[in-house]
Amino acid sequence: METVYSDMDSSSCDYFMQDDEDSCSSMHASSPSSSIGKPASPASDSQGSCSTDLAQKKRRRGRARNEATVHVVKKNRRVKANDRERNRMHSLNDALETLRTVLPAFPDDSKLTKIETLRFAHNYIWALSETIRIADIEQRQNKSRADAPLLLPNLRVMDAPSPGSDACSWSSSASSSSSSPSYCTSSSSSPAAQNDYGCFQTDVRQYSYHNFVPGMSY
């Protein structure tokens, strides 16, 4: 990062400026009317060639100055863009941090990584909506009894998956039609993801669906 900047600095307009200024200073230092300090071609000392030379050098100097200005402008734009990008990523991280605070966490857990947070949140939301959906189903089943208490959903999400089966498949007594979280399958090559972090029953940090359902105890 800083090395990049140092590279940029080394190739910055200073090079052009210095190169240009050297020739300029020599030009300015020497009297316009004399050829002192101009070792080249003492024979061709005519005013015409001298003015052509001057014009060429002025053009070169102007071009170098333009290049230097363009370079400075580009660099300033880059610096500003970097600053914006940094702020953007910071705000993204802030949002991620806010998301972490509303997810179930345990004291002995280290901070969730970004990808873990997203997958966990996805599955958490899915679990909560499943809870609502199943509770609603059960409530309708018991609607004949007006005074029936609201039953907790009869979820059995911690059923051990059979070997070779999808470790993230959920089993529920009433949720056969529901779809499992799409992020359950490990798509990342990271060990954490391969351990199905974010899937409630087999993740490396032992999160379980039970932790999401207050009052549920097994």
Add this chain to the structure above:
DNA sequence: TAGGCCATCTGGTCCT
């Protein structure tokens, strides 16, 4: 020490 995670820089692309 390798691998994972992260912050940052950077150039490209799209949008306003």
Add this chain to the structure above:
DNA sequence: AGGACCAGATGGCCTA
């Protein structure tokens, strides 16, 4: 034109 967004590259830090 300038900002937002994105993905790739790079280097630092941490952990198994």
